[in-house]
Structures are given as C-alpha cells and as structure tokens.
Amino acid sequence: MVNPMPDNQSHPDMSAGAGQAELPIKVQARDVCVSYSGKQALNHVSIDVPDRSVTAFIGPSGCGKSTFLRCLNRMNDTIEGAKVVGSLKIDGLEVNDKSVDPVVLRANVGMVFQKPNPFPKSIYDNVAYGPRIHGLALSKDELDAIVEDSLKKAGLWDEVADRLNHPGTGLSGGQQQRLVIARAIAVNPEVILMDEPCSALDPIATAKIEELIDELRENYCIIIVTHSMQQAARVSQQTAFFHMGNLVEYGTTEEIFTNPRDPRTQDYITGRFG
Template sequence: MLDSVKLRARDINVYYDKEHALRHVSMDIPDRSVTAFIGPSGCGKSTFLRCLNRMNDTIDGARVTGQMLMDDEDVNDRAVDPVILRARVGMVFQKPNPFPKSIYDNVAYGPRIHGLATSRAELDDIVETSLRRAGLWDEVSDRLLHPGTSLSGGQQQRLVIARAIAVNPEVILMDEPCSALDPIATAKIEELIDDLRSNYCIIIVTHSMQQAARVSQQTAFFHLGHLVEYGPTENIFTTPRETRTQDYITGRFG
C-alpha cells in the first residue's frame, strides 16, 4: 500500500540550449517510499532528478517547462526560493562530497545556516540524531572533530546523508550514491535507504538494476529522454508492459 503522493510531474520538458533532453514526462511519486530511476547513460534520469530541486537552474542554457508539484506547490514558481527548496529536497551525489570541515561541522552546517538550533546543546542533539539515522554514530562518536575527509568512502557517503537529513528534508534525492563504493559499503547504504524510507520520499538514480530491485518500491525506466514505463518495481522487473523495458532489463541493450 503506497502512501500519499509527494511529487507530481506534469508534462516536464528540459532543454539544454537547443537540445531537447527530457520530453513530456508526467508521473506521481509517493511519499515514504523509494522510487528508482533506471535506464542507459544519457537517457534523462539525472536530468529529471535535477528538476525536483531546481538544480537545472545552475546549468547555463537549461530551460524547464511543465509543472513539478511538491505537496501541490509548483517548485518552479519564481516565488519559491531555491535555497529553501533545497533544504526540503536533500541531494546525495555519486561521489561522496564532505565539506573540508570536521565530521561535526559537516552535519551542523545546514542547521546553522537555516537557524534550526538555538543553542549548542540543540545543535549537538541534531548532529547526534542525524549521525544515528545515517548509521554512523557508533563509528565516529569519539572523533567528531576529525576531518570528514578522513573517513572511508562508504562512511563519507553516510556522512553526506547525515548532512542532508540534518535540515529535516521531506525528499532525499540520490544520484548513483553507491557507484564509487565497494560491495560492503554499498550494502550498508542500501540498508540505510531501507531504514530511511519510513520517514522520507526517496528517489534514487541507479545503473544497477539489481540495486533498483532491492531497494525500491516503484521504478521508472527512461530511454532517450522519454519516460517509457513507470510502476511497482516488481511489475517492471517481472511483467513489463513495454518491449523496450523488457529489452533493457534482459540486457539486449543499455
């Protein structure tokens, strides 16, 4: 049983100068659930992901048309402050990117700039809670003042996730979050995603169909800028409606 819809895309098109990169994408993304975007490289997965928190605004020549509604508010409305939007919609990138600060300051950064803590004790509590939620507290609690960059790759990615959830986001976007990690670190991130989905709307772009099958409840298959098929993950992988989906999943192309 899926929760309520968190995000509604209606006829989203993305242009990079004259290139029509994403074409007429419409979909409803449920809350408290993991939605996976799959498809070959360059098919529009990450482009669509960036529509959800207006990261395309930062790309010269990018233009987005259509409606992207979060809780029925259009995120592309010019009255929406992208800084506040990006606090509500956290982002985790392919390569772990901790700030060149201590583990503590990495997690405290967002709450500080958004005024979420009124005292050091409150900030300490936010940092500990976020690190616990990211499954990292037991590993770093005795070295919070060490640089975030001193951690292993998998720990750095969990630190970045802790940093994202420290500002109380509603949505977490993950763009290939495990592609730079070894299998053990990947398993920990997947376990974390499964834990976090009870509180967040999570969207993950992945090249790994096995990962999509393991972590998501809904899957969207993109190809050549089109959303080919979208539905419950089990259906997409066992009884896809579209031949192109079947061909991609069985390895005939991609």
C-alpha cells in the same frame, strides 16, 4: 505502453499501480520538459511519486533520469542554458514557481551525489553546516542534538562518535557517503534525491547504504537514480524506466523486473539493449 508521440497529452502510466494507492502522492510531475541550450533532454515526463517509499529511476546514460532528478531541487538552475517547462509539484506546491526560493526548496529536498562529497571540514561541521546556515538550532546543545540525531539516522554515529572533530574527508568511501546522507538529513528534508549514491562504493558499503535507504523510507520520500538494476530491485518499491528523454515505463518494482510491458524496458533490464 508509452505513447510514441511525446506531445500527446495522454499519459497512461503516471502512477505506479494499485499497490501503492494508500500512500499519499508527494511529487507530481506533468509534462516536464528540460532542454540544455536548446537541446532537448527530457520530453513531457509525467509521474506521481508516492511518499514514504523508495522510487528508482533507471535507464541508460543520457536518458534524462538525472536531469529529472535535478529538476526536483532546481539544481538545473545552476547549469548555464538549462530550461525547464511543465508542472512539477511537491506537496501540491509548484517547484518552478517564481515565489519558491531555491534555497528553501533545497532545504526541503535533500540531495546525495554519485561521488561522496563531504566538505573538507570536520565530521561535526559537515553535519552542522545545513542547520547553521538555516538557523535551525538556537544553541550549541540543540545543534549537538541535531548532529547526533542525524548521524544516528544515517547509521554512522557509533563509528564516529569519538572523533567528531576529525576531518570528514578522512573517512572511508561508504562512511563518507553516509556522512553526506546525515548532512542532508540534518536540515529535515521531506524528499531525498540520490544520484547513483553507491556507484563509487564497494559491495559491503553499498549494502550498508541500501540498508540505510530502506530504513529512511519510513520517514522520507526517496528518489534514487541508479545504474545497477539489482540495486533498483533491492531498494525500491517503484521503478521508472527512462529512455532518450522519455519516461518509458513506471510501475511497481516487482512488476518492472518480472513483467515489463514495454519491449524497451524488457530489453534494457534483460541486458539486450540494442
């Protein structure tokens, strides 16, 4: 189902299928190519990601899934020698446009990383940092409300309400990751990118994060990169399989995991990679 020649302009599988047709398209990519210091990392990726759902990117290491994720909030800008071409629109707005300030973009596109990375500050300050630098709260009360709301959305409020001024780094790994999600939510993003958010967590913490992701789906467009096929199957509605910088297959999660059409996807998810 994937065209063998990446420069071919026809992309048969840009949308995940008829089942998601009623959801509006949030992220639209057309022929996105990324190279690091001349080395091609992503070849002509075109994809439509619907809003209010979870889309999982799977694929072997170095397949370009994280690279693509980093295009969405222009984190590639921070990497020396990274070059992004092609059209990438969020809500119809070109992300790579000169007029788009990456700072504004990143407030709109939150990101959660592989290793929980809370700031070495208090739990409160961790969540309040984003609203503070963006000037989202006019008073202390407003800020308190944002912090409480974000922590509640991240399912962490009950666990930390009585120790908001304790250091965020003192929490357990799973709590830290939820704190980081709360920090991302606090600036009111529309898209949340997650780069292997559970790879450093135990199964119970992972389950909590997955539950959280499922709840957040109601309000956000979530894109998650994961190495765990089971996780992709559990949390996502759409799954995209990347291989060697190409988007090989994109479809509903059910279809990808029961009847992948491309033999590469087939081999990858059944553990036959060659």
